[in-house]
Amino acid sequence: MSRLPVMSSKRVLAENAQDLAPAQKRLRKDADPVKPAATVIGTKRPALAATRAPICVIKQSVASTTSKGGNMKQPVASTGTKTGGTQKRNPWDLKGKVSDMEDKVRTYQIKVKTLNQQNEVLQDSVSQSHRKIVEVEKELQIQRSQNGEYEMKLQVLAGVQDELEKVLSDKNFLQKELTNLEGKYRVMETLRDSQETELQTLKMNLSVQESTLARVQVNLRDFEEEVRSLKETVAQQKDELYAGEMERRRLHNTIQELKGNIRVFCRVRPLVGGGLPKHVQLATSDNKAITLAKTEESHTGKTADTQKNYNFSFDRVFGPRASQQEVFEEISLLVQSALDGYNVCCFAYGQTGSGKTYTMEGDEVDETRGVIPRAVQQIFKAAGKLGEQGWEFTFTASFVEIYNETLRDLLYTGKSSKRPEHEIRKTTSNEVTITNLTYERVSNEDQVLGLIALANQNRSTAQTAQNDRSSRSHSVFQLDIEGVNAGRDVKCKSTLCLVDLAGSERMVKSQSQGDRFKEMTAINGSLSNLGIVIAALANKESYVPYRNSKLTYLLQGCLGGNSKTLMFVNIAPEPDSFGETLNSLRFASKVSAVLFPVFIGQSTLMMSLH
Ligand code: ADP
Ligand code: MG
DSSP states (O other), rough: OOOOHHHHHHHHHHHTTTTTHHHHHHHHHTTTTTTOOOOOOTTHHHHHHHHHHHHHHHHHHHHHHHHHHHHHHHHHHTTTTTTSSSOOOTOOHHHHHHHHHHHHHHHHHHHHHHHHHHHHHHHHHHHHHHHHHHHHHHHHHHHHHHHHHHHHHHHHHHHHHHHHHHHHHHHHHHHHHHHHEEEEEEHHHHHHHHHHHHHHHHHHHHHHHHHHHHHHHHHHHHHHHHHHHHHHHHHHHHHHHHHHHHHHHHHHHHHHHHSSSSEEEEEEEEOSSSSSOOSEESSSOSEEEEEEEEEEOSSSSOOEEEEEEEEESSSSSOOOOOHHHHHHHHHHHHHHHHHTTEEEEEEEEEEETHHHHHHHHHHOSGBOHHHHHHHHHHHHHHHHHHHHHTEEEEEEEEEEEEEEEEEEEEOOOOOGOOOOOOOEEEETTHHHHEEOOOOEEEOOOHHHHHHHHHHHHHHHHHHHTTTGGGGGSSSEEEEEEEEEETOOOOOEEEEEEEEEOOOOOOOOOOGHHHHHHHHHHHHHHHHHHHHHHOOOOOTTTTTOOGGGGGHHHHHGGGGTTTTTEEEEEOOOOSGGHHHHHHHHHHHHHHHHHHTOSSSOOOHHHHHHHO
């Protein structure tokens, strides 16, 4: 854009260079008041604007010049004042024409001069502009690098801003937390205040308690002293009690021995229809004698009927009205002996139906309970009391039946086809045990009653298979008792045997055949052997034929020595049982008779306890 006027100005310059100076002067004069019209960039802009401004001015002036120059004839017309404007000179007016030409030349010279001036100015301006451009470019470069830096800084600042925002949100969160915590703190403060009040109260209480404690401690010391002396007294009394217990045992045993280590009691069953049997007479003076009276009719009828009396006396005779309780009172002393460490054996002997099972087991109702449940009850009760003196007892029960000289476990609960066989064995310590037999550990009365029920069930099962077998077998209930008094280092061991014997009735030999004969032989054999064994023991014979029957072999530990033996002879009061009753009484009195005089010796309790 700027070149066109420059070029034209060069051309004008060549035509007339000498008239430039005034034009330049005028230009500079005009340039000064021109205010910068261009955009100002940086501090150096005004200079550039100043440079450009003249160019604009020059353009205007050049334009005005060229427009004038482009219409060359107009100036002639305008300068033709002399010729009168557009008036043509006359062909002859050469002088006028020359002067016109000269005018034209002068005009052009002025124009050239002006243009040259303008050109110079422009060149100057261009070089200035170039310099400015270089400077501006440099500056631009600097600005760009600064821009880069700024951008980097901006990025950094953006990061910082992000961080700031994060920090701000953190701050908000923390502020909320702070508010929360402040709330909690206030609650805690209230709580603390109330706790402090409480603490104060507690402190006061504590001091009160401390003073009470001090008083109590003083009292405690007194009490401790008292307890110590009481303990000493208790220990002393325990010793005395133990000594008393030992003395009681010794005396009890002495009494039992005085009464006889082997005793025979007779018990008469009531008549089925009630009333008293005529042929059985009981002494009214004491309860030790019984008379069996038999009236023999005169064979000739001429003489009066004669009455034959059979008198027997036993340790005790119980009439038909004697209750189970009465009967047991006598035995309970022996049960006590069993707990004291002596073996005790109690038999019920008599014909079938005479009341052996009733005496030994009784019925289930309390009043009619027999010897076994009552003995068991007493034992557990007494063991409990002895427990207070440091005794600890263990009880083991077994129930065995002896039928035809074979043993049968009455507590067996397995399959009948798998019933094991049993044998009587003697251990090295001379104790008798039965192989494969159920020995049940018991600790209370109910357990034993359960075992008795089980035994009865076992017996009745066998009974249906073989009619009335129970009356032809012995049933032996054994309770092994072991007591330990750890504090005194004393032990005791004993067995309580309660035996319901097979019916003692004899059969006419011609009537018994086969199995019945075998049964009869077995029963007779074992019962008579029992009598022989007891007699041998009572007479202190060197040989006691225990091994002759399973019953005596099994009971050998409970018979003899310090053992207590009691035989019940049960009597059936019916007249048709007279013969069997007589036999029973004879057997029992034989046993009883051999016992006299009874052995009375010093108690060997301590020996048996160890
Ligand atoms: P055993 O066992 O000697 O064969 P039991 O004990 O079975 O005889 O007695 C036969 C019957 O007589 C049973 O019904 C029994 O209840 C009854 N009995 C036995 N002794 C007495 C008695 N002292 N008081 C009342 N009833 C008795
Ligand atoms: Mg019976």
